[in-house]
Amino acid sequence: MQPFVFYNPTKIDFGAGKVKNVGKTTAKFGKKALLVYGQNSLKNSGIFTRITSSLQHAGVEWVEFGGVKSNPVLSHTYAGIELAKKENVDVILAAGGGSVLDEAKAIAAGAMTDGDVWDFFIDKAKVKRALPLVTVLTLAATGSEMNSGGVVTNEKTQQKFNINGAALFPKVSILDPELTYTVPSDYTAYAGVDAISHLIEGYFTSTDTETPLQDRFVEGTVKVIMGATERLLRQGDDPEARANLMWASTLSLNGLSTAGIGPYGMPNHMIAHSLSAMYDIAHGATLSIVIPAWMAYQAERDPGKYARFANRVFRCSGGSMEERGLYASEAMKEWFRKIGAPIDLSEGNIPVADIPAIAENAMMLAQKWELTDYTKEVIVDILERCY
Amino acid sequence: MQPFVFYNPTKIDFGAGKVKNVGKTTAKFGKKALLVYGQNSLKNSGIFTRITSSLQHAGVEWVEFGGVKSNPVLSHTYAGIELAKKENVDVILAAGGGSVLDEAKAIAAGAMTDGDVWDFFIDKAKVKRALPLVTVLTLAATGSEMNSGGVVTNEKTQQKFNINGAALFPKVSILDPELTYTVPSDYTAYAGVDAISHLIEGYFTSTDTETPLQDRFVEGTVKVIMGATERLLRQGDDPEARANLMWASTLSLNGLSTAGIGPYGMPNHMIAHSLSAMYDIAHGATLSIVIPAWMAYQAERDPGKYARFANRVFRCSGGSMEERGLYASEAMKEWFRKIGAPIDLSEGNIPVADIPAIAENAMMLAQKWELTDYTKEVIVDILERCY
Numbered sequence: 001m002q003p004f005v006f007y008n009p010t011k012i013d014f015g016a017g018k019v020k021n022v023g024k025t026t027a028k029f030g031k032k033a034l035l036v037y038g039q040n041s042l043k044n045s046g047i048f049t050r051i052t053s054s055l056q057h058a059g060v061e062w063v064e065f066g067g068v069k070s071n072p073v074l075s076h077t078y079a080g081i082e083l084a085k086k087e088n089v090d091v092i093l094a095a096g097g098g099s100v101l102d103e104a105k106a107i108a109a110g111a112m113t114d115g116d117v118w119d120f121f122i123d124k125a126k127v128k129r130a131l132p133l134v135t136v137l138t139l140a141a142t143g144s145e146m147n148s149g150g151v152v153t154n155e156k157t158q159q160k161f162n163i164n165g166a167a168l169f170p171k172v173s174i175l176d177p178e179l180t181y182t183v184p185s186d187y188t189a190y191a192g193v194d195a196i197s198h199l200i201e202g203y204f205t206s207t208d209t210e211t212p213l214q215d216r217f218v219e220g221t222v223k224v225i226m227g228a229t230e231r232l233l234r235q236g237d238d239p240e241a242r243a244n245l246m247w248a249s250t251l252s253l254n255g256l257s258t259a260g261i262g263p264y265g266m267p268n269h270m271i272a273h274s275l276s277a278m279y280d281i282a283h284g285a286t287l288s289i290v291i292p293a294w295m296a297y298q299a300e301r302d303p304g305k306y307a308r309f310a311n312r313v314f315r316c317s318g319g320s321m322e323e324r325g326l327y328a329s330e331a332m333k334e335w336f337r338k339i340g341a342p343i344d345l346s347e348g349n350i351p352v353a354d355i356p357a358i359a360e361n362a363m364m365l366a367q368k369w370e371l372t373d374y375t376k377e378v379i380v381d382i383l384e385r386c387y
Numbered sequence: 388m389q390p391f392v393f394y395n396p397t398k399i400d401f402g403a404g405k406v407k408n409v410g411k412t413t414a415k416f417g418k419k420a421l422l423v424y425g426q427n428s429l430k431n432s433g434i435f436t437r438i439t440s441s442l443q444h445a446g447v448e449w450v451e452f453g454g455v456k457s458n459p460v461l462s463h464t465y466a467g468i469e470l471a472k473k474e475n476v477d478v479i480l481a482a483g484g485g486s487v488l489d490e491a492k493a494i495a496a497g498a499m500t501d502g503d504v505w506d507f508f509i510d511k512a513k514v515k516r517a518l519p520l521v522t523v524l525t526l527a528a529t530g531s532e533m534n535s536g537g538v539v540t541n542e543k544t545q546q547k548f549n550i551n552g553a554a555l556f557p558k559v560s561i562l563d564p565e566l567t568y569t570v571p572s573d574y575t576a577y578a579g580v581d582a583i584s585h586l587i588e589g590y591f592t593s594t595d596t597e598t599p600l601q602d603r604f605v606e607g608t609v610k611v612i613m614g615a616t617e618r619l620l621r622q623g624d625d626p627e628a629r630a631n632l633m634w635a636s637t638l639s640l641n642g643l644s645t646a647g648i649g650p651y652g653m654p655n656h657m658i659a660h661s662l663s664a665m666y667d668i669a670h671g672a673t674l675s676i677v678i679p680a681w682m683a684y685q686a687e688r689d690p691g692k693y694a695r696f697a698n699r700v701f702r703c704s705g706g707s708m709e710e711r712g713l714y715a716s717e718a719m720k721e722w723f724r725k726i727g728a729p730i731d732l733s734e735g736n737i738p739v740a741d742i743p744a745i746a747e748n749a750m751m752l753a754q755k756w757e758l759t760d761y762t763k764e765v766i767v768d769i770l771e772r773c774y
Contacts, residue, residue: 001634012646216610
C-alpha cells in the first residue's frame with residue numbers, strides 16, 4: 001500500500017422518501033439558495049415541487065437556475081455565478097445528476113472569487129473557498145455527490161476539464177433512490193458503465209501489487225453494479241436495485257477505492273471526455289465505447305491484473321494468463337452490449353476519419369493529467385480498436 | 388437496503404513515517420495539548436520522543452497524561468478530565484491503541500462539561516461538545532481512530548459501557564503502520580479477531596437480505612484481514628501486511644460496513660465486554676472465545692447467511708445449508724486456533740462456575756443496547772458452548 005490522505009466530510013442522507021429533508025437540511029446553511037437544475041424533466045416529474053415545498057416549509061428562499069446541459073458548459077456556469085452574486089445567495093442547492101452537481105460546484109467556487117472560474121480548471125488558481133453545497137441526486141452515476149471534483153466543458157476551446165478542491169465537497173447529499181425510478185433504460189445502463197469505469201480506472205492503472213483491500217472492494221462493487229443494472233433493465237422501479245446502484249455509484253468515486261493505491265490515471269475518462277467535448281453523446285456511452293478497447297490494449301502489454309479481474313468478476317479460470325487478460329476485455333464489452341450501451345464509435349455516430357482530431361483533443365487532458373504514456377499514437381491505436 | 392445517514396469527517400493521514408506530521412497537525416487545533424497514552428512501551432519504543440519532538444518543532448506545548456489501562460477505567464478518565472481542565476488544554480492528542488483513543492474521547496467530552504462524564508455512558512446526557520482530538524495509532528484493531536465511539540469500564544459497577552457522539556470523531560488520525568511493527572504476536576492476533584468481529588456483528592445480525600454491497604465489503608475485508616494476520620505471525624514487521632491490517636481495521640468500524648443494513652446488534656461484544664469487565668483479559672481474546680459459540684448458536688437457528696459466509700470466505704460449497712452454516716462457526720474457530728487466540732473460557736482462565744454471573748453482567752449491556760432476544764438463558768447457553 002502507498003501513503004495517502006483520506007478525507008470525505010460529506011454527510012449522506014440516504015433512503016426512499018428522504019427528499020422531504022431538503023428544506024431543513026438547506027436551512028442549516030442559509031436563508032437563500034440558488035436552486036440549480038437541468039431540464040424540464042425535474043418539473044414534469046414533480047420532484048421540483050417536492051423540493052420547493054420543502055424549502056418553503058423550512059423558510060428557505062430560492063432563486064431558480066435551470067438549464068444545465070447534460071455535459072455542462074462554461075457559458076452557463078458563468079451565468080450561474082453572476083446570478084448567485086447578484087442575488088447574494090447563502091447556499092447552492094443542486095438537484096439533478098452528475099452534470100448539475102458538477103456545474104453547481106463550479107458555481108459555488110466561482111461565486112466566492114473575483115477571478116475567472118475557468119482558472120480553477122486550467123490550474124491557474126486553486127479553489128480556497130466556495131459557497132456551501134447541498135445536493136439532491138436524481139441520477140446515480142458520477143459520484144459527484146460525495147467528492148470534491150466536477151467537470152465542465154469550455155465550448156470555445158473544446159476542453160472538457162475538471163475542477164477540484166476540498167471546499168467543493170457537498171455539505172449534505174440527499175440520496176433518495178425513489179427519485180431515480182423513472183430514469184430510462186439507456187441512462188440506467190450508462191450509470192452502470194460510469195460507476196464501473198470509476199472503479200476500474202484506479203484498479204488497472206495502479207502499479208502497486210499489494211492492495212488487496214482496494215482490489216476486493218473494486219471487484220465486489222463491480223459485481224454488485226452489474227447485478228443491479230441488469231435487474232433495472234428488467235424492471236426500472238425495482239427499489240432494491242435502485243438503492244444498490246445509487247449507493248454503489250457514490251462509493252465508486254468517493255476516494256475509497258483509490259486510497260492507498262498510489263499514483264493512478266484515468267485514461268478512459270481522458271479519451272471519453274474528448275468524445276463528449278466534440279460530439280453530443282452521453283458520458284456513459286463514451287466510456288462503454290472506449291473501455292473495452294483500452295482494456296485490450298493494456299492487457300496485451302501486461303495481462304496480470306486483467307486475468308485476475310476475469311477470474312474474480314467473470315469467473316473465468318481457464319486458459320493462459322494472456323488469454324484470460326484479453327477475456328476480461330471481451331467479457332466487459334459483451335456485458336456493455338448486453339445492457340445496450342454502445343461498444344464502438346460507429347454506434348455513437350462518430351466518423352472514423354475524426355480519430356486523429358479526437359486524439360489531438362485528448363492530448364490536452366493527457367498533458368493536464370500528466371498521462372505521459374499516452375502519446376497521440378497510443379490514443380489513435382486505442383481509438384482504432386473502437387471500430 | 389435500509390435508510391441511513393452516513394457521516395465521517397475524520398481525516399486519515401496514512402503511511403510509513405507519517406508520525407512526523409503530528410506536530411503540525413496538532414498545531415492546527417491549538418497551542419497546548421493533553422498527550423494521552425498508555426504504558427511505558429510508548430517511551431521505550433522511542434515513539435514518545437518522536438511525537439514530542441514533532442510537537443516541540445511545531446510550537447505545541449503538551450501536558451503528559453499516561454497510564455491508560457488496556458481496558459480503560461473511569462477513575463483514570465476522571466483524572467484526565469481534571470488535568471485537561473486545570474491545564475486548560477486546547478486539544479487532546481491520543482497516542483496508543485483503541486483503549487487510549489477511547490479514554491481520550493471520554494476526556495475530550497468530559498473536559499467540555501460540568502456534569503459527570505459517566506452520564507454520557509448511561510444515556511443520561513448527550514455529548515454535544517468535545518475538545519478536538521488528534522490521534523496517533525500504535526495498535527490497529529478497534530477502529531476508534533475513525534469513529535465517534537469509545538468504551539470505558541466503570542470499576543465500581545463493573546459496567547463496560549460505550550460513549551458516542553459526532554463531536555467525538557477524531558479531527559485527524561495519523562495511521563503510521565511502522566509504529567505497529569513491534570506489536571507482539573498475541574496482540575496482532577487479537578487485532579485480527581477484533582477487526583473481523585466488527586465486520587461480522589452487523590453482517591450476521593442484520594435482517595435485511597438485500598445488502599450485496601455491504602456483504603461483499605465484509606466478506607472481502609475479512610479475507611484480507613485473515614491473510615494479513617497470518618503473514619504477520621510469520622513476520623511481524625512485514626510492511627505490507629501491517630499496512631493492510633491497519634487500514635482494514637479502520638474500515639471495519641467506520642460506519643461503512645453497516646450503512647444501509649438497518650438495525651443490527653453487537654451481541655458478541657455484549658458478552659465479550661462482560662468478560663473483560665470482570666477478568667483481566669484482552670478484548671480480542673474475549674471475542675475469539677465468544678464468536679464461534681455465538682455463530683454456532685445462531686447458525687443452528689437460521690443457517691442461510693452463515694452458509695454463504697462459509698462459501699465466500701472459507702470456500703466451503705459441499706453439504707446441506709445447515710451443515711455449511713455450522714461449518715462457518717467451525718472454520719472461524721479453527722482459524723482463531725491457528726493464529727493462537729483463545730477459543731474457550733478455560734484458555735482465558737475463566738471458571739465455568741462463573742457463567743451465571745457473567746450472563747448477569749452481560750444483561751446490563753443487553754438492556755442498554757436493547758438486544759431483547761438475549762435473555763439470561765440465551766447468554767448462558769452461548770457461554771456454555773465456550774467450553
